[in-house]
Amino acid sequence: MTLNLPFFRQLAKALAKQFGDNCEVVLHDLTSTDIEHSVVLVENGHVTHRAVGDGPSHVVLEAMKAMGAQGSTPPDHLAYLTKTGASTIYIHDDTEQKITGILSINYDITSMLLAEQALKSLVANEDDKKEPESIPQNVNDLLEDLIRQSVTLVGKPVAMMTKDDKVRAIQFLNDAGAFLITKSGDKISNFFGISKYTLYSYIDVNK
DSSP: OOOOHHHHHHHHHHHHHHHOTTEEEEEEEOSSSOGGGOEEEEESGGGTTOOTTOOOOHHHHHHHHHHHSTTOOOOOEEEEESSSEEEEEEEEOTTSSSEEEEEEEEEOOHHHHHHHHHHHHHHOOGGGGSOOOOOOOOHHHHHHHHHHHHHHHHTSOGGGOOHHHHHHHHHHHHHTTGGGSTTHHHHHHHHHTOOHHHHHHHHTTTO
């Protein structure tokens, strides 16, 4: 069985036209014994610098390996990221047991990433830089919520916190008013595994 090259050439041109110069479409022919030159069709080859007559990529080798396993063919691999946004579609014979070709679509996302960074800088605001804000609840739940926020702020569990991490967490709690809650010092010192003396010394660090 041979690949229907006129159809795939028409499909590749349509995809490249639809999505523009950043969209590369590559067809590998696996019906030939000359696997070292599997590429038989390329549109917008400048994206990954491939041309007709080039050899296989890792997805082609994966397909060839799967063809050697009886009754086993890999599923299509869609919308994944390498240096591009990519999809790999396996073309099967009429029995669905043998892979005869691979259609690869690679979209250069460089310009999109640059646009994303530009948009982020435009919409960023001071609220993004603020410490987590407490939500009014009953005092016990409020204290627990503030402690959770302090851990989120540091970004690691208590068991992995350094002294500086705990100082940062406790000073956040102090600034948020956690110590205004009755007996909060006992609960906070127990949570961070420190004495109450150490707890209050951490509040005064750099103040």
